[in-house]
Amino acid sequence: MKLFIPIAALFLVSILSCKKDYTIGGSTFVAQVNVTTYDYLKTNHLFDTLVIMIDKMGLKDEVNKAGTFFAISNYSIRNYVLAKQDYLRIIRNDENLVYTFDSLDLPSLKDTLRTYMFADRLTRDNISQIGEWRNSKEGDPRLIQLIPTTDYTNQNVFTTDPKYIYLTKIIAQPGFPVPTDSTQLGSVDPSQKLQTLCQTTGILTTTGVLHVLANSHTFNYYRDNF
Secondary structure, X not given: OOOOOOHHHOOOOOOOXXXXXXXXXXEEEEOEOOOOHHHHHHOOHHHHHHHXXXXXXXXXXXXXXXXXXXXXXXXXXHHHHHHHHHHHHHXXXXXXXXXXXXXXXXXXXXXXXXXXEEOOOOOOOXXXXXXEEEEOOOOOEEXXXXXXXXXXOOOOOOOOOOXXXXXXXXXXXXXXXXXOOHHHHHHOXXXXXXXXXXXXXXXXXXXXXXXXXXXXXXXXXXXXXX
């Protein structure tokens, strides 16, 4: 049994077949790839800018040692650069200020990239709807959930609702602190959640698990923090 997700589904990898095949945009592929996480990123042009960041930060080995890596695309990094440019134009009162990828102080962002790395192998088989509250390799906790949706669903085709993986940063709000452990997740207010959908999930490399965050995501959740 192989199921096909329409292109309108934003290329979400959400359904496992009986043979553990995944589908993307109407075509199937096997989740296992015979390369490391870093080498997979390097062979996919969607991650050209991310690979440059990893190289300049000296994080290749850490990426490969991570049990799970939530990869950011070129678009997510571009969103960050544009958000920084908008912010600097305001505080410096210069609407013509130009800020580019080359303007980034990449060594200072090493810990930020580490917040997308986790020690454990997190797959659809061990993530729940309530979520896993895990510390990233940088130390900041993140909420990782498998959430069902009725979007893009034809009930004549799907017998159950597809489930998508989300990576969420929880921020402090007045009266609502960041949880210190998973038992406090029930008290989190929705306004605290900076939630990002994974557009592709479950790529199994020779060194770990790779999930790809939606192109709309902004690296470091920068735009969402303001």
